Amino acid sequence: MNKSLSELTRLTGGHPTDRRTFLKGAGAAGVAGLAAGSLPMSPALAQSASVVAIMPGVFIPDPARPIVEEMSGVKVENAPYVSPTDTLAKLMAPGGTSQYDMMVSLTNFVKGPALGASDGDERLRALDMSNIPNAEKLMPLFAKDIVTRAGKTYMVPVVWGYDSVIYNADEIPSDDELTQSWSVLFSDKYKGRVAWRDDAHGMIMVAALNQGHPDPVQMDESDLKEITKFLIDRKKNVRTMWTKFGEAVNLVSSGEVWAMYGWIAMRAALQRQDLNVTNNWPTDGLLTWHQSGFVPKDAPNGEAAERVINAMLSKEYGQKLTEVTNYPSTSGEVAALFDEEDQRKLGFDIVDRGVKLYGLDFPVNIDKWVESWNTIKTA
Amino acid sequence: MRTTAEPSRAGGRPHSDPEPEPDPSPSPDAGRKARRKESGVRPIGRPIWLLGPGVLWLLVFGLAPLLFMLMMSFWTSTIFGTSPDFQFGNYARVIVTELYRDQLFKTLRIAFMTTAMTLVISYPVAYLLSRLQGMRKALFVLMMFLPFWTSYVIRAFVWLPILGRNGAINNTLLALGIIDQPLDWLLFNEGAVFLGLVYVYTLFMTLPIYLSLEKIDPALIEAATDLGARPAAVFRRVILPLSWPGVLSGCIMVFLLSVSAFVTPQLLGGASGIMYGNVIASQFLANNNWAFGSALSLTLVAIVLVLLLVSSRWIGVQHVFTGGRDS
Numbered sequence: 001m002n003k004s005l006s007e008l009t010r011l012t013g014g015h016p017t018d019r020r021t022f023l024k025g026a027g028a029a030g031v032a033g034l035a036a037g038s039l040p041m042s043p044a045l046a047q048s049a050s051v052v053a054i055m056p057g058v059f060i061p062d063p064a065r066p067i068v069e070e071m072s073g074v075k076v077e078n079a080p081y082v083s084p085t086d087t088l089a090k091l092m093a094p095g096g097t098s099q100y101d102m103m104v105s106l107t108n109f110v111k112g113p114a115l116g117a118s119d120g121d122e123r124l125r126a127l128d129m130s131n132i133p134n135a136e137k138l139m140p141l142f143a144k145d146i147v148t149r150a151g152k153t154y155m156v157p158v159v160w161g162y163d164s165v166i167y168n169a170d171e172i173p174s175d176d177e178l179t180q181s182w183s184v185l186f187s188d189k190y191k192g193r194v195a196w197r198d199d200a201h202g203m204i205m206v207a208a209l210n211q212g213h214p215d216p217v218q219m220d221e222s223d224l225k226e227i228t229k230f231l232i233d234r235k236k237n238v239r240t241m242w243t244k245f246g247e248a249v250n251l252v253s254s255g256e257v258w259a260m261y262g263w264i265a266m267r268a269a270l271q272r273q274d275l276n277v278t279n280n281w282p283t284d285g286l287l288t289w290h291q292s293g294f295v296p297k298d299a300p301n302g303e304a305a306e307r308v309i310n311a312m313l314s315k316e317y318g319q320k321l322t323e324v325t326n327y328p329s330t331s332g333e334v335a336a337l338f339d340e341e342d343q344r345k346l347g348f349d350i351v352d353r354g355v356k357l358y359g360l361d362f363p364v365n366i367d368k369w370v371e372s373w374n375t376i377k378t379a
Numbered sequence: 380m381r382t383t384a385e386p387s388r389a390g391g392r393p394h395s396d397p398e399p400e401p402d403p404s405p406s407p408d409a410g411r412k413a414r415r416k417e418s419g420v421r422p423i424g425r426p427i428w429l430l431g432p433g434v435l436w437l438l439v440f441g442l443a444p445l446l447f448m449l450m451m452s453f454w455t456s457t458i459f460g461t462s463p464d465f466q467f468g469n470y471a472r473v474i475v476t477e478l479y480r481d482q483l484f485k486t487l488r489i490a491f492m493t494t495a496m497t498l499v500i501s502y503p504v505a506y507l508l509s510r511l512q513g514m515r516k517a518l519f520v521l522m523m524f525l526p527f528w529t530s531y532v533i534r535a536f537v538w539l540p541i542l543g544r545n546g547a548i549n550n551t552l553l554a555l556g557i558i559d560q561p562l563d564w565l566l567f568n569e570g571a572v573f574l575g576l577v578y579v580y581t582l583f584m585t586l587p588i589y590l591s592l593e594k595i596d597p598a599l600i601e602a603a604t605d606l607g608a609r610p611a612a613v614f615r616r617v618i619l620p621l622s623w624p625g626v627l628s629g630c631i632m633v634f635l636l637s638v639s640a641f642v643t644p645q646l647l648g649g650a651s652g653i654m655y656g657n658v659i660a661s662q663f664l665a666n667n668n669w670a671f672g673s674a675l676s677l678t679l680v681a682i683v684l685v686l687l688l689v690s691s692r693w694i695g696v697q698h699v700f701t702g703g704r705d706s
């Protein structure tokens with residue numbers, strides 16, 4: 001098993017990946033992932049530690065799991081994942097700092113409450129960075145986002161991504177000016193053929209960016225009212241709103257809509273169905289985010305969790321994750337494993353694209369945002 | 380020497396008695412006692428303790444969560460957590476904010492209409508079912524239950540490939556040349572929500588009505604017919620009154636389920652697919668405002684309770700809870 005795994009991880013390792021190798025690697029990795037799941041664990045792994053982790057399942061897909069477990073010597077047991085809100089609620093609940101060994105969640109959402117108001121209030125374990133040497137190889141874009149306080153490190157970005165418009169290029173030509181921004185979701189031109197995401201945070205954010213607000217998170221109540229009015233006015237063009245991954249993919253694949261607010265993994269899923277689906281790079285603001293690995297303060301297996309975070313920052317894991325899900329790793333070594341065309345498609349070049357990058361931060365008055373969103377839906 | 384017979388050790392009934400014969404139809408209580416003595420079973424006191432498990436269950440899983448929710452509805456929540464600061468702000472917000480009032484009325488309207496539509500569809504089905512016999516009945520029941528062995532979400536989701544632009548209905552109509560463009564109005568509107576809710580909750584209406592109809596003695600219907608009642612009168616004056624507890628039970632169940640629905644409107648309702656349940660869900664799932672979510676939930680509970688109490692004055696809702704026995 002070890003041999004086949006290492007062969008797999010070497011399939012593209014150290015060399016730029018051409019399309020054929022990319023596909024071959026992904027397919028073989030899938031088979032290996034299945035095999036790894038069905039074979040008994042190696043004695044070394046069987047005797048090693050295990051951690052209970054809360055993280056979106058997509059960030060540890062089956063083909064990538066053996067890489068993490070082999071590299072860290074730790075078995076990762078995924079506890080049910082619901083949402084960043086739920087993850088935070090679990091951490092903040094009485095006894096929450098000792099229930100789980102590690103978590104992966106939206107950095108900018110979690111860090112405030114998880115760190116607490118001042119030094120000493122942290123609900124997170126200060127990471128022993130000697131267990132996470134791969135953190136030194138983060139992409140420069142994310143190195144500054146390692147969360148520290150008083151000289152201690154608490155969170156390290158492991159996966160990043162962006163939300164954009166996913167559209168069917170057979171129906172909406174890529175040279176249509178509207179596809180260069182979020183306007184495609186608001187314009188009358190594609191009335192009845194677009195879907196929004198049923199999410200106050202994301203949709204109000206992109207509407208504000210589209211309307212030229214420089215920093216939507218800081219919107220005051222009157223700005224929020226303006227955006228609410230705008231969305232109510234534009235709602236007439238919307239076929240429906242999606243809430244779950246499968247629902248969104250089905251909307252495009254069934255031809256129900258041609259464009260929607262979407263995630264990277266949706267693009268990948270639709271392209272696997274041989275649909276001519278792509279995403280745009282909205283000039284009014286590409287929504288970027290990253291998810292960090294962190295360890296609750298009283299985690300029973302904190303050190304093992306640190307080794308898992310380190311493995312998630314390895315180029316081998318990062319490459320597999322990107323191949324399988326299209327979500328890019330924050331490791332600075334991963335981009336070079338893909339050829340230039342794939343790097344561009346995957347978004348490794350977002351800094352050079354010249355589009356505005358806007359972090360999916362959390363608004364302080366999210367309560368008002370949610371109320372506005374319900375008003376929009378009711379209207 | 381005894382002049383009157385003494386009660387026997389076993390039965391308490393005299394061997395011979397110059398007094399008048401005892402009542403040949405003793406009270407049920409006396410009969411029970413006699414049977415107990417004959418069977419050798421000794422009473423062990425009032426078996427109130429048998430209520431224990433049920434009462435405990437109700438306390439732990441019914442009352443305690445409700446009380447906790449009530450308590451929390453007066454607290455304060457932010458995205459960072461909930462703190463026990465007693466205040467009435469959450470309820471004030473529910474009352475003064477137009478959004479929540481509108482949603483409440485919209486949801487009650489949808490729930491009433493769903494209940495009415497489900498009743499209209501379910502009663503004939505239940506009636507037919509109660510008239511069938513043998514294998515045909517078993518087959519019919521199986522057909523009715525089959526879709527309900529799947530998940531609720533799937534039963535709502537299944538309408539997407541049926542009603543969608545490229546769904547079964549549009550494709551059929553296009554193939555038959557009846558339309559030349561897919562119909563958009565089949566899906567993602569309030570009509571689709573009604574369709575989904577009625578479909579999903581039909582069983583909850585059909586089953587209790589069927590059980591009520593099954594219990595009706597056919598002799599009563601025959602008697603009414605023999606006495607010259609026309610079919611409509613038989614239905615109005617015999618069948619409907621006797622199946623009324625089942626109708627009420629079904630209506631209450633469907634109403635309660637509809638009033639708290641949130642998956643169906645979300646999946647089938649399109650851009651305006653929102654009901655009160657979605658507003659509550661967004662407080663728990665989107666912005667972690669458990670306190671306000673609790674206040675919204677309890678407001679709904681209170682309104683439904685008031686509706687039930689008020690309606691019980693006219694439609695005998697108590698029958699549902701007493702199994703049709705008024706006492």
